[in-house]
Amino acid sequence: MKDIYEAIDRGKEKFIAELKDLLRLPSVSYTGEGIPRCAEHLCRWLQGWGVSARVVPTQGHPVVLGKVEPPGAKRRVIVYGHYDVKQVGDLAEWKSPPYEPAERDGAIYARGAADDKGQLLANAIAVRVLKEMGRLPAAVTFVFEGEEEVGCKSFQAFAEAHREELRADLYYASDGPRHISGRPTVRLGNRGNLCMRLVVRNEIGADVHSGNLGELVRNPAWDLVHLLHTMKDPEGEALIPGFYDEVAPPTELERRALADIPGDEAEICRKLGISRIYGPPRFTVNEKLFFRPTLTIEGFHCGMESTIIPGQAMCYLECRLVKDMTPEGTFEKIKRHVEAQQVPGAALTLTRSSQANKTPLDHPTVQPVLDAFRRMHAEGALDGPLLVMPISGGSNASTQVFTQYLGLPAITTNYAQPNNGQHGPNENIRIDHFMTGIKMGAAALTALKG
Amino acid sequence: MKDIYEAIDRGKEKFIAELKDLLRLPSVSYTGEGIPRCAEHLCRWLQGWGVSARVVPTQGHPVVLGKVEPPGAKRRVIVYGHYDVKQVGDLAEWKSPPYEPAERDGAIYARGAADDKGQLLANAIAVRVLKEMGRLPAAVTFVFEGEEEVGCKSFQAFAEAHREELRADLYYASDGPRHISGRPTVRLGNRGNLCMRLVVRNEIGADVHSGNLGELVRNPAWDLVHLLHTMKDPEGEALIPGFYDEVAPPTELERRALADIPGDEAEICRKLGISRIYGPPRFTVNEKLFFRPTLTIEGFHCGMESTIIPGQAMCYLECRLVKDMTPEGTFEKIKRHVEAQQVPGAALTLTRSSQANKTPLDHPTVQPVLDAFRRMHAEGALDGPLLVMPISGGSNASTQVFTQYLGLPAITTNYAQPNNGQHGPNENIRIDHFMTGIKMGAAALTALKG
Numbered sequence: 001m002k003d004i005y006e007a008i009d010r011g012k013e014k015f016i017a018e019l020k021d022l023l024r025l026p027s028v029s030y031t032g033e034g035i036p037r038c039a040e041h042l043c044r045w046l047q048g049w050g051v052s053a054r055v056v057p058t059q060g061h062p063v064v065l066g067k068v069e070p071p072g073a074k075r076r077v078i079v080y081g082h083y084d085v086k087q088v089g090d091l092a093e094w095k096s097p098p099y100e101p102a103e104r105d106g107a108i109y110a111r112g113a114a115d116d117k118g119q120l121l122a123n124a125i126a127v128r129v130l131k132e133m134g135r136l137p138a139a140v141t142f143v144f145e146g147e148e149e150v151g152c153k154s155f156q157a158f159a160e161a162h163r164e165e166l167r168a169d170l171y172y173a174s175d176g177p178r179h180i181s182g183r184p185t186v187r188l189g190n191r192g193n194l195c196m197r198l199v200v201r202n203e204i205g206a207d208v209h210s211g212n213l214g215e216l217v218r219n220p221a222w223d224l225v226h227l228l229h230t231m232k233d234p235e236g237e238a239l240i241p242g243f244y245d246e247v248a249p250p251t252e253l254e255r256r257a258l259a260d261i262p263g264d265e266a267e268i269c270r271k272l273g274i275s276r277i278y279g280p281p282r283f284t285v286n287e288k289l290f291f292r293p294t295l296t297i298e299g300f301h302c303g304m305e306s307t308i309i310p311g312q313a314m315c316y317l318e319c320r321l322v323k324d325m326t327p328e329g330t331f332e333k334i335k336r337h338v339e340a341q342q343v344p345g346a347a348l349t350l351t352r353s354s355q356a357n358k359t360p361l362d363h364p365t366v367q368p369v370l371d372a373f374r375r376m377h378a379e380g381a382l383d384g385p386l387l388v389m390p391i392s393g394g395s396n397a398s399t400q401v402f403t404q405y406l407g408l409p410a411i412t413t414n415y416a417q418p419n420n421g422q423h424g425p426n427e428n429i430r431i432d433h434f435m436t437g438i439k440m441g442a443a444a445l446t447a448l449k450g
Numbered sequence: 451m452k453d454i455y456e457a458i459d460r461g462k463e464k465f466i467a468e469l470k471d472l473l474r475l476p477s478v479s480y481t482g483e484g485i486p487r488c489a490e491h492l493c494r495w496l497q498g499w500g501v502s503a504r505v506v507p508t509q510g511h512p513v514v515l516g517k518v519e520p521p522g523a524k525r526r527v528i529v530y531g532h533y534d535v536k537q538v539g540d541l542a543e544w545k546s547p548p549y550e551p552a553e554r555d556g557a558i559y560a561r562g563a564a565d566d567k568g569q570l571l572a573n574a575i576a577v578r579v580l581k582e583m584g585r586l587p588a589a590v591t592f593v594f595e596g597e598e599e600v601g602c603k604s605f606q607a608f609a610e611a612h613r614e615e616l617r618a619d620l621y622y623a624s625d626g627p628r629h630i631s632g633r634p635t636v637r638l639g640n641r642g643n644l645c646m647r648l649v650v651r652n653e654i655g656a657d658v659h660s661g662n663l664g665e666l667v668r669n670p671a672w673d674l675v676h677l678l679h680t681m682k683d684p685e686g687e688a689l690i691p692g693f694y695d696e697v698a699p700p701t702e703l704e705r706r707a708l709a710d711i712p713g714d715e716a717e718i719c720r721k722l723g724i725s726r727i728y729g730p731p732r733f734t735v736n737e738k739l740f741f742r743p744t745l746t747i748e749g750f751h752c753g754m755e756s757t758i759i760p761g762q763a764m765c766y767l768e769c770r771l772v773k774d775m776t777p778e779g780t781f782e783k784i785k786r787h788v789e790a791q792q793v794p795g796a797a798l799t800l801t802r803s804s805q806a807n808k809t810p811l812d813h814p815t816v817q818p819v820l821d822a823f824r825r826m827h828a829e830g831a832l833d834g835p836l837l838v839m840p841i842s843g844g845s846n847a848s849t850q851v852f853t854q855y856l857g858l859p860a861i862t863t864n865y866a867q868p869n870n871g872q873h874g875p876n877e878n879i880r881i882d883h884f885m886t887g888i889k890m891g892a893a894a895l896t897a898l899k900g
Contacts, residue, residue: 125677191661195759210746211641211770213843215686216718216735218728219763221747222682229679232672236665277795278668285666296660297671298760299753305766305801307643307845308748315611315671316755344725351755394661395757417494425750 001443005381008438013127013313014409016108016431018045020101022083022117023110029084029149035061038083042144049128051142056162060154061146065165068127075365075448076139078166078402079127080119080173080440082148085112085424093425107428114416118429119174119437120144126441137449141168144435145398148175151352154168154399159401170365171402171410171446173439176394177418181262183384184436187412188368188400189358189391191293192321194330194350198338199314200224201345204281206341207308217309217414220345221302224313227343231295231334236279238295240337246324250291253361258286265408289393293330294320298368312345320395327344327353354395359402359410361390365448366409372447373440381439413440451893455831457579459886465888466558466576466881468495470551470565472533473560479534479599485511488533492594499578506612507548508523510604511596515615516592518577525815525898526589528616528852529577529891530623531570532598535562536873541738543875557878564866568879569624569887570594572865576891587899591618596847598625601802602847609851620815621852621860622894624887626844627868631712632720633834634827634890636820637862639808639841640744642771644780644800647790649764650674653796657758667759670795671752686729688745690787696774700741702842707734711837714810743780744770762795762806770845777803803846806807807853809860811840815898816859820896821888823863831889833882846891863890864890 026034046053053066076378130136199356200220263286303310376382415437421427476484496503504514546552548561580586650670713736753760826832865887871877
């Protein structure tokens, strides 16, 4: 691999220039700003080095779909990334304009630098380097999504319409930060999620004067408080009957992987600035994060500061789901529990969900890639020992489509640093992380020679 | 009184025209729109029929202060009203423009018609009729406030600065609707209130990604839910230690007055469109409304629909207080209870309060006025038997100043009909109620011959 890494190092200035070109184009999925132009730019860029690429419309923002077919390739890899970004938020908080990429302290600052244009481009460049050197061993299908930041709304339908084109042996993606310890990170799964809205309405359906009617009319805010209290105890255990039924303990292989993931509670508390880790103390922090489901109040809204009994109270609830929990099954359990409390005017709605996905640590396609990363470290091309997370705390709706619907094993690596400002102001990617990402991409593809 | 009632009937067209003049002037306390001009208009109107009047500045909106001194008067009455109004809200919901008074179905429609310009003017016209007939037996001090709709913020300071000028034997005011039964209504007190803000912050002080950090960080929304659950049971009893300590049962006189106030639960449920009255069933609806304190969640706000653990959760709490409960004492009890729960990051703040006030049913100055109203009904000048409410469910910060700080007995009558649209669109006052109000004012003042 040494010659490949050297070729990558020689291309540094060019790659940075290409990244800056991409970062100059807004592509905000929430507002749609710049989406078509950015998709077009990526498509032409792929075509420019011989990729058969096109912009595929969906019900929402388009997908950029591209294919590289080296002669004699036995395997095919989906290289996934998302070209859409979050809104920039308060411009006053940015040290340099979000769409004018700026280099400072060895990093490139711009919206999308870390999430996900920098990481998307690193993997695509890795494919190009291998192709140009005549060393690309596997066929590649690029799938660049435009709706990741708004929940991959059209992705399942896109996958169903292009099922044949998406056949492959492996899904490879890079997004998000390395583990908080800073070690190079591979994730082999995501928790699922289940987002719900829980509403309680009073019988009048309108705000009521709190003096004239005393509290003669049921107050939906109190009703919702008491209802929520039955759903989770103060120590963080969900009280929904059967909620933990499908929760499996880590396998022996996973337990060994967990042992390798830093999880020192005192250290994490210090880094986060909190006094203790929330939740039942009988689980370690990594068990909680990777192997336990959650039940979270994301938001609670009702009434105002104005001597009223609110007409309705509403909260947003979210579960992170682990391996064998289905969004539908968990929703049913929660719905049954809510109904059993017989709170007048209470209604639970499922708003959005994705299933947990997990690729086995010893999957035959995955194993050589992990070994390649470990060799990289041994050879000095990776700045730390590899950290393999059997699953991650977060969720990813499009990864779920690839793993669940299309049945692919999935590797997600993380080329950004933990403190990358993603979704916030001053988003950035360290240039050495960007370059390491290109090398990891090249190492992963090379390992698929098969 | 017959000749007085006849004189009032003869003035009907003039009085309606004067009311319409007043209703054409916006006077929105929340925005300040039109406040100075409306105060000036009222002042000149009073001066126009011989009242020594002036506009008195306060730290907020001005008070219109006027005095009528008939020769030989032994007693003095404060005639209070408020000239400020609520915002008009959505204009599309008004059938006629809110500041162009329109007559429909025997009522005058305009912002302020019921709350409180119509009722303020009725009492002032009653004084003028008696004065013009040479039959005014008591001195009158008009106090027309401009901040009632924003909580009488400057009124205590105004009263302290004009304590001497506000000396009197009785406080007489008209505001709000008759009892839901439609019977002519007198109120002899108000519950107090105590408004608070309860905040729980997480240790990080910012929203946190709910996947990346699982629920490793305490969720202030759950903390606030569990904290609130300790403060009130689902049946409506407050669980704050000592909360009901100062709650006295109705006196024998009050119990007799209560017996006369319609409180049929089935009827009230039918009128409100609810299936049952909330709160402990061992109290009647009128006991709940007049003799029990409340603990209400007015609003609850945190987070959003976005896979986060909120940085803080906040709710607005309100108590309606009965006679011997002080805002400070009740706040202390609630604060102690909150502190005892030891929820990290929880903080309770008092935002606003007023003390309950109650004038005894057998007060020697009040008794003759109630008798005069009863005679009115017997003589056919009042459209229903008098209903005396020993206290009302609502609160009134300026009444509290007169009763508590200035030590006056207080009578509040209600000249508007229950369905008057106050604070909402299409506010109106029935013309017959407006005319009856003038007669009640005249009867009340005449009864003070003493």
